[in-house]
Amino acid sequence: KQEVTQIPAALSVPEGENLVLNCSFTDSAIYNLQWFRQDPGKGLTSLLLIQSSQREQTSGRLNASLDKSSGRSTLYIAASQPGDSATYLCAVRAGNNRKLIWGLGTSLAVNP
Amino acid sequence: GAGVSQSPSNKVTEKGKDVELRCDPISGHTALYWYRQRLGQGLEFLIYFQGNSAPDKSGLPSDRFSAERTGESVSTLTIQRTQQEDSAVYLCASSLVGGGLAGAYSGANVLTFGAGSRLTVL
Numbered sequence: 001k002q003e004v005t006q007i008p009a010a011l012s013v014p015e016g017e018n019l020v021l022n023c024s025f026t027d028s029a030i031y032n033l034q035w036f037r038q039d040p041g042k043g044l045t046s047l048l049l050i051q052s053s054q055r056e057q058t059s060g061r062l063n064a065s066l067d068k069s070s071g072r073s074t075l076y077i078a079a080s081q082p083g084d085s086a087t088y089l090c091a092v093r094a095g096n097n098r099k100l101i102w103g104l105g106t107s108l109a110v111n112p
Numbered sequence: 113g114a115g116v117s118q119s120p121s122n123k124v125t126e127k128g129k130d131v132e133l134r135c136d137p138i139s140g141h142t143a144l145y146w147y148r149q150r151l152g153q154g155l156e157f158l159i160y161f162q163g164n165s166a167p168d169k170s171g172l173p174s175d176r177f178s179a180e181r182t183g184e185s186v187s188t189l190t191i192q193r194t195q196q197e198d199s200a201v202y203l204c205a206s207s208l209v210g211g212g213l214a215g216a217y218s219g220a221n222v223l224t225f226g227a228g229s230r231l232t233v234l
Contacts, residue, residue, distance in 0.1 A: 034223070043116075043203060044225035089155070099171070100145075100223075102155040 002027040002094055006103035013080055014111050021075040021106045023090030028068045031093040035064050035075050037086040038105065044089065048075070080110045114138075118204050118226035125194055126234055133189040133229045135204030143207045144181055145223065146189050150200040158202075161187060162209075194233045201228040 003026045013019055023033070035047040048057045048064040050073070056065040063076040077084055087107045091100040117136040125131050137144050146158040157171040161181040172178070176194075181187035191198055205223040 036223075036225075043118075043227040044205070044223075046222045046224065049222050091155075099157045099160065099168070100155075104154040 002030075002092060002101045004090060004092055004101050004103040006088075006090055006106050008106060009104065010107040010109075012109040012111060015080060015082060017080050017110075018076070018078050019080055019108075021077070021088050021090075021108070023073040023075070023103055025071045025073075025092045025101070027094065028071050029094060030068065033064075033066055033073050033090065033092045034100070035062075035073075036089040036091065038089055039086050047088075077108075080108075082110050082112050084108060084110050116204055116206055116224050116226035118202075118229050120229055121227065122230045122232075124232045124234065127196060128193055130190065130192045131194055131231060133191075133202050133204075133231070135187045135189070135206075135226060137185075137187070137204070137206030138224055140184075140208065141206035141224075142184050142209055144184075144187050145205045145207075146179055146187070147203045147205065148200045149203060149228075155203065158189070191231075194231075196233050199231055199233045201230050203228045 005024045007022045030052050032049055032051045034049045036044045037047055038044050047062055048059055050057050050064055050066040061078040066073045085108055087105040089105045090103045093100050116138060119134045123131055142163045144161045148156045148158055159172055159179045160168040176192045179187060179189045203225055205225045207223050
């Protein structure tokens, strides 16, 4: 059974710091992995999607990596800003499964 | 539309009443998902629609929950005889195609979420 874990559960950093959020999954037979951010009252925003054949994806200050063999993904945020404060969620889609399996998220606070 | 629209944004109801939640996906998106998020918990899959295929209802928690979607348009999630444990934010998402169908174009799998419907059962 696929399980997704995100560490840390909460993180507070000063503005400008580079940071890494971690996501681990138990079954390496995944189709893809997605990172989302959740802002209160605004639903979820998709940040990056990495296919199982890819190693990383980049969008602006965000870089997501995928290591299927070790069951890990990281989301790197460069030069963090207060506007980055949100909950970051990782979700994996198994090979033949239409469902996304979600982590519980990392709550990030970037302090000015 | 430009995004996924959900209504109502907030619903307070009494225990035992029926509620209906609506999701209007992005035009052209064949896949539509309903999720539930209880306070302090992760997202919980409820149901998945892909085009005209039979929906995947395996996440519905009880027979009080049902959902419909006509073609590739609006979907409604109905909760009958609501209970206090049904209180949650109900999120709808759509994507161009569903899981396993995107082929080489990974962007087709990307989910766009609505802002959610917050349900409070008193």
